[in-house]
Amino acid sequence: MLDVDQEAITDGPVGRVLLVLAAPLVAQNVVYVANALIDTFWLGRVGEDAVAAVGLSLPVQSLLGATVVIGAVGTQILVSQRAGNDDATGARRVAGSGALVAFAVTAAVAIPAVVYAEELVALLGVDPALAGTTATYLALVIAVLPIGAVGDTVENCFTAYGDTRAVFHVSLASVLVNLVAAPVLIFGVGPAPELGVAGAALGTVLASVAGLLWILGYAAGIGRDTFRLTREAFAFDPALVREVVTVGAPLGGQRGVSEVVRVFVVGLVAIAGGAAGVAAYTVGARVATLAIVPALGMQQAAQSMVGQNLGANAPRRARRTTTVGTGMVVAGFLALGALQFLFAGGIADLLAPDLTATGRDLAVTYLRILGASYWALGGTYTLLAGFNGASRTRTAFVADLIKYWAIRFPIAVAAVPVATTFGALGVTVTPGLGWGVEAVFWAVAASNVLGFVGLGGYFLYTTRRGMFANAAERASGGAGSGAADD
Template structure:
């Protein structure tokens, strides 16, 4: 761990950032592959099974948003304490994150398992889809404590700069899920044929496998957790909640608007519009994998440099990250802009007619906003690494509720009364699907400009220097701590 810390606080920033990010990008690719394979096996059960599981996706997104608090809080606080050479304090924070995740996962998962049927009906499940959706949601909900605990340990590794451990944990989770899927769904070998319930059990088994591997790595030499780190304090829990809770708010804000947007799309574009919006969302989720991985890596690097009292290096890490993320997504955007049709065919080979035309239009418009997505991801990683996670919450609140949803609503018919998922909204201007497409890209660009301007002002106000002073550790800061001025810049960066 000392070698990783030395690279993060003293080594080449671009090389270290990319080195930390690559395993995180790879683990996100693994997760996307899992979704594709799950859909493949469920598709053999029929369209109803796919629809039932698909209906639970936004609900599960909201549930996992509640588990973001221990995940992000653990990563940021562990990175700051490791940077400050407070390794024992970092390990204790991992234990606090683990405990909080288990409690939150058990409470939320238990409540959802008991109320799965009314929940799926609330989000619009019909009589043919509701039983399967409720069954899948109820079983997966019971696995939330396992998933949350595994994620908290994973966050501890990422905060310490060990992103490879995070990759292995995710590979174990996905591999067990994917291997068990056909056995439990179709009753292969000695297993009973469980259908949708089998898919859910395979998912929970994957969570369990990831947790077992995470515990093995944490108790082993990679982290050396032991009994002496089990002391829990109210102060550490408060700090964890203070840092992590705003990110949960950020996730809830974004997930809730996505659910409402699906309703807007269904009214404005019908089946063809839904197809275009779905394909565009899938393509974008793959395209942004580099910036998501870089954001997680930068968050840990900024946190460690803040803990090491090196605010200049924290600021430069953010700046390098913005350049790399925006540049890489710009290249992907150029490719997508030139060949939107072939890109759409990769995801849905049989797409035709209005659905294909709208998808090509959406992919072309989406490409304009890719560099902005990369810039925002890394700017917010800088704020998060400094412990200013409320900035991420406010940024997404404005991006989704003040820009994206109101502009998208212009696509709705210009009638006196329009209802989206049971919520009455003001009439639109009947601008159709292009209004929704530009609402997504426009909100990304507006967010980049707004967050960029706020970041520049925050840095001038001593963002990273103030964060470094506020890190609570058991050790004094190093004697060679730098300041928030270019006069003391590291020659290695």
């Protein structure tokens, strides 16, 4: 039922193929969320400081994790285009170059981060009592970042070929390893010593290694024949390395600019809303993380479909994939947002039953404001899939630069009093207007809506000027597209 052959990707019903491709990817993202909760669940039984140590390292992990996107997603886009053009040899060579890029780029940031983990933790303004355990957790998790990046890159090659079930299998195997390893290493079971926070980090390390070995087994033809890595894939090709970096770097930059703003916004929330405001913002962020999972799956599926159709010289179908996918996500997220608006109080009570009255009121307010913008947030992912699939990845970078730095952050600044210093980095905000923490909530929603509307307008403009036709000509080796009006 969930099998999609290459012919269906370039010739089957667009909506159905998108849903079938996206389903395992949605499940994969749900598994990722579950994996992230495992450490919190077990460390919550160790103590509050243990949970705080993991939570405090997350901003650095998120920022450094942006480098993974460069090789992983850049490779997916280029492999999908080669796959659509029936160029298996070219796809394998891109995969090898992409894996090299992923390892080199992530190692370049991981090594200094491991060496200077304590200094990075100090920049976050961590309580000295937590600094040691936070630095230990951060160093261990970041040390395995290059391994995870290579694994993600090879997984994305299977996604590019439409074999999204393989990716789900790998993610599930990784989570199962962490599910067993985390409690054993945290609490010390049998011969394993009790390692606490370090044990949680080691469980994550083992899960990453298991995931890499599993996907490499698939790529070697063990239990899977969708995509194969052969010896020829690992021949160094500077031109392909440059191509992967050219396509992937803007996406890494996109992730980076959004993560930096998120760190700053949390600081603004802490000043404008205190503990109640931070709790409300956290509830909203956790719900949004879960809610956006379907859009992420649809984006990954649409990127592969767009790339394959461009490689197959079908620009109109690539455009239709983007518009149909966006329409499906917008419709679904309108319904999802309406449910969140109606049941905001129940959601807040379920996730954080011990909130104060002020915190609960703020959480309900944020959930309702956020739910009203879900349709735009989800639709942005699939619109960007169209640009990314056409190798127009700089659009994603510019779109997020505008969305986060030109819209979200300036509005959020209005929440705090004038000339306020916030955050571990000691940033001084002079144009604060004292509008209160609700201004941050509105800043998030406004940036979602305005970002989608602006990106939608640009999508119409670029497609009328032949974006997909030009991309198809490049991806299919220069043949005329036959769709000049695309």
